[in-house]
Amino acid sequence: xxxxxxxxxxxxxxHNYQLARQLCADKALAVVKADAYGHGAVACAQALHDxxxxxxxxxxxxxxxxxxxxxxxxxVLLEGxxxxxxxxxxxxxxxxxxxxxxxxLEALEQAVLLQPLQIWLKMxxxxxxxxxxxxxxxxxxxxxxxxxxxxxxxxMTHFSRADEPSSEYTQQQFQxxxxxxxxxxxxxxxxxxxxLLAWPEIRSDWSRPxxxxxxxxxxxxxxxxxxxFQPVMTLQSKIIAVRELPAGEPVGYGAQFxxxxxxxxGIVAIGYADGYPRHAPTGTPVAVDGCRTQLLGRxxxxxxxxxxxxxxxxxxGSAVELWGAQISIDEVAAAAxxxxxxxxxxxxxxxxxxxxxD
Numbered sequence: 001x002x003x004x005x006x007x008x009x010x011x012x013x014x015h016n017y018q019l020a021r022q023l024c025a026d027k028a029l030a031v032v033k034a035d036a037y038g039h040g041a042v043a044c045a046q047a048l049h050d051x052x053x054x055x056x057x058x059x060x061x062x063x064x065x066x067x068x069x070x071x072x073x074x075x076v077l078l079e080g081x082x083x084x085x086x087x088x089x090x091x092x093x094x095x096x097x098x099x100x101x102x103x104x105l106e107a108l109e110q111a112v113l114l115q116p117l118q119i120w121l122k123m124x125x126x127x128x129x130x131x132x133x134x135x136x137x138x139x140x141x142x143x144x145x146x147x148x149x150x151x152x153x154x155x156m157t158h159f160s161r162a163d164e165p166s167s168e169y170t171q172q173q174f175q176x177x178x179x180x181x182x183x184x185x186x187x188x189x190x191x192x193x194x195x196l197l198a199w200p201e202i203r204s205d206w207s208r209p210x211x212x213x214x215x216x217x218x219x220x221x222x223x224x225x226x227x228x229f230q231p232v233m234t235l236q237s238k239i240i241a242v243r244e245l246p247a248g249e250p251v252g253y254g255a256q257f258x259x260x261x262x263x264x265x266g267i268v269a270i271g272y273a274d275g276y277p278r279h280a281p282t283g284t285p286v287a288v289d290g291c292r293t294q295l296l297g298r299x300x301x302x303x304x305x306x307x308x309x310x311x312x313x314x315x316x317g318s319a320v321e322l323w324g325a326q327i328s329i330d331e332v333a334a335a336a337x338x339x340x341x342x343x344x345x346x347x348x349x350x351x352x353x354x355x356x357x358d
Contacts, residue, residue, distance in 0.1 A: 003238040004270045004350040007324070008039050010047035011356045012230040016213045017048055019228055023196040025203035027053040029076060029189075031210035033062060038275075038344040039214060039233055042069040043354050049073060056208055060086050060095070067093045076120055079130075080104050087111045098122050098156070100130040105140060109147050116151035119144060120189065123180060125173040127160040134180035141184055154206060155181050155188045162194035163218045170195065174202050194218045216329055216340035233344060234324030235276070239288070239316055241267040242308065251305050252297030257282045263296075264308040268320045271302045275347035276322055277336040284335040287321040288314045 021028050030052045031037075036044035045055055045066050054074035057063050059082070063075045080098040081087060084107045090097050091113050099105055100122040108117070121141060124131030132140050144150045157177045161169040177190060187205035193212040195202055198219045211218050215231035243251075243265040251257045251265055266288065272278035276299055284295040286306050291314070296305040308314045323329040329340045336343075 001351070002269055003236075003240075004274050005234075005236050006038075006347055006350045006352050007234040007236065008043065008352060008354045009230070009232055009234070009357065010043065010354055012215060012232045013039070013044055013047055013213060014051060016215060016229050016232065017051060017209070020193075020196060020207075020209035020212055021051075023200075024191065024207040024209075026205045026207075028207045028209055029054045029056040029074075030213055031056045031078075031208055032066070033058040033078065033210075034345050035062075037211065037214050037341065038347045040352060040354070041066060042071075044213075045069070045071045047356070053206075054096075056210075060089060060093075063095050064089070064093060074118075081107075084111065087113060087117075090117060091115055096120060096154075099140075099144075100124075100132070102132075105143065108149055109143065111149055113149050116147075116149050118152050118154075119150050120154045120156050123155070123157040123177055125157040125176045125180075126169065127158050127173075129158075131157065134176050137180045138184070141181075141186075153186050155184060155186050156206075157190050159190065159192060159195050162192060162199060165198045165219060170199055170202070211341055214344060216344070218340070231324050231329065233329075233347070235270075235322040235347065235350070236324065237268050237270040237320050237322070237350075239266040239306075239308075239314065239318040239320060240269045240303075242315055243267070250297070253300060254298055257297035257305075262309070264311075265296060266306045266308040266314060266318070266320075268304050268306055269302070270320075270322060270350070271300045271304055273301045274349045275343065276304065277332075277338060277343060277346075279338075280332065280336040285327050285331055287326040289318045290326065292326070 030048050032041045032045050032055050035041045056076045056078050058079050076096040096118040098120040122131040123137050124133055144153050159170050161167045189206035190204040191207040193210050215229050245259050245263050247259050247261045249259050278299045293307045296307050321327050323332050333340045
């Protein structure tokens with residue numbers, strides 16, 4: 001079988017959740033949307049089920065998959081519902097639902113439900129994607145208070161620049177939020193992964209750790225718990241061919257790399273069809289048999305080339321780590337001009353292997 005593998009360490013996931021939980025003021029929703037950022041939502045939710053306070057997903061389909069797999073903890077639909085017809089299923093599957101738009105509010109008020117819902121009311125405090133503006137938030141809150149379809153409300157917002165510790169925008173968003181909710185007696189939820197890492201003065205009743213659960217650090221910090229998160233996914237494959245090339249010879253499509261001197265090239269069975277970024281340039285780090293080396297030339301659909309010059313023991317069959325414990329996914333993302341979130345969510349076609357080993 002093709003040797004490309006995504007090794008998922010569920011013990012590392014549990015370790016990371018417990019670290020994140022220490023950063024929270026109170027409860028923490030484990031965000032497992034987008035198939036747990038490419039790690040497998042069912043396996044990850046099952047691994048966290050005895051330690052997590054609840055889960056967060058994007059949509060009804062993701063929540064139903066978890067319920068079908070036996071997940072009984074609270075599940076929040078971060079985008080709420082997309083059609084009125086979904087409200088009956090939200091009740092059926094006992095889900096918590098975000099409300100962020102006027103049409104959702106009206107649909108909720110007019111619906112005939114078998115039981116009232118736990119609502120998370122989203123404010124647009126400056127992200128400007130979805131949510132009610134601060135000046136209209138209190139009126140929406142009042143409408144929810146008198147609705148027979150509402151059991152309780154959590155007040156929430158989302159930070160757009162919490163991964164920029166030098167920016168004042170996060171404080172401005174938090175101030176806008178706190179000023180708008182004066183007099184409202186309800187739990188709040190504002191902290192995502194970057195806020196938990198970079199803004200210790202901002203905390204909330206419910207936090208929403210996402211990317212840090214999977215071992216990526218969205219903020220460049222070097223102190224405290226932030227250095228203790230462990231990578232959950234190791235993306236690996238093997239060398240399937242070796243080329244000895246003289247100076248002046250190109251490697252791969254478009255001659256993006258031309259050897260300045262004699263070079264030993266290893267061809268790895270993984271490419272952009274597996275989720276490795278096509279735009280990762282020459283020099284992007286990889287590890288071969290535990291030794292750091294670099295990518296050479298342009299990434300192909302099914303293969304890529306790495307530098308084996310100086311790695312005399314490496315050859316056909318040698319293990320290659322694209323990211324994991326040896327090669328930080330954040331380092332790969334930086335080299336490729338993207339973020340770890342995108343890399344993890346794009347992994348596909350490779351075989352997934354789950355373990356609970358340290």
